[in-house]
Amino acid sequence: MPSVNRSLVALLGGLTIGLCGCAGPAGPVFGDWYGYLPLPAPQARVAVELVLDGPPTARQGGFRLHMQTMWMVGAADNVSDYLTGTWSAHPVTIDGVACRRIDLSGLDSSPHHAMLVSHYIELPNGVLVPATADGRPDLTPGGLDYRLAPRPRGSFGYGRA
Numbered sequence: 001m002p003s004v005n006r007s008l009v010a011l012l013g014g015l016t017i018g019l020c021g022c023a024g025p026a027g028p029v030f031g032d033w034y035g036y037l038p039l040p041a042p043q044a045r046v047a048v049e050l051v052l053d054g055p056p057t058a059r060q061g062g063f064r065l066h067m068q069t070m071w072m073v074g075a076a077d078n079v080s081d082y083l084t085g086t087w088s089a090h091p092v093t094i095d096g097v098a099c100r101r102i103d104l105s106g107l108d109s110s111p112h113h114a115m116l117v118s119h120y121i122e123l124p125n126g127v128l129v130p131a132t133a134d135g136r137p138d139l140t141p142g143g144l145d146y147r148l149a150p151r152p153r154g155s156f157g158y159g160r161a
Contacts, residue, residue, distance in 0.1 A: 028055040029051060030053065030054040030056060031150065032049070032050070032051045032157075032161070033149060034148060034149060035147055037145065037146055039069065043071065044072065047069075047070055048065065049066045049160075049161035051064045051159055051160070052102070058089070059088060060089065061087055062084060062085070062087070063084065064161045065083040065104075065107075065161060066080070066081070067080070067083070067116070068080045085104055085105050085106020086105045086106055087102060087103065088102070088103050089101070089102050089122075092135065094136060094137065097124060101119065101120070101131060102120045102121075103119050104118045104120075105118070117146050119131040123137060126150035127147055127148070130146050
């Protein structure tokens, strides 16, 4: 009978872990975005998931960012990083359109993180684009390479960066 008990415990433990993995984020999520940023190497991208924690009405909070290098050909230097810090949101008006500026604090400047953006403009459609030095959205082809798309609130990965 002991082997049956161990099997039952293992089964229940596996189910518990599986169900917890399907649970939503631990707290309220202000927003969740993702994108595929270019690397300076050919056929390489960095998959980025950015989650801003806090209720939908928050003006500041913590963020979680997951980045994973993706090489189209085999590479030994694939890297996965989880970064955290704080964020703040500020209403801005650009050409008569109400937008939001989102600033991330706490991103380090190591060479692997050099392509990360710390100042975004959230467009009315929810897309985050880098902010230029004068506070406008960078809508150039180079700026749009670094945009992040909003993940729908009801989607499976929402809030799980």
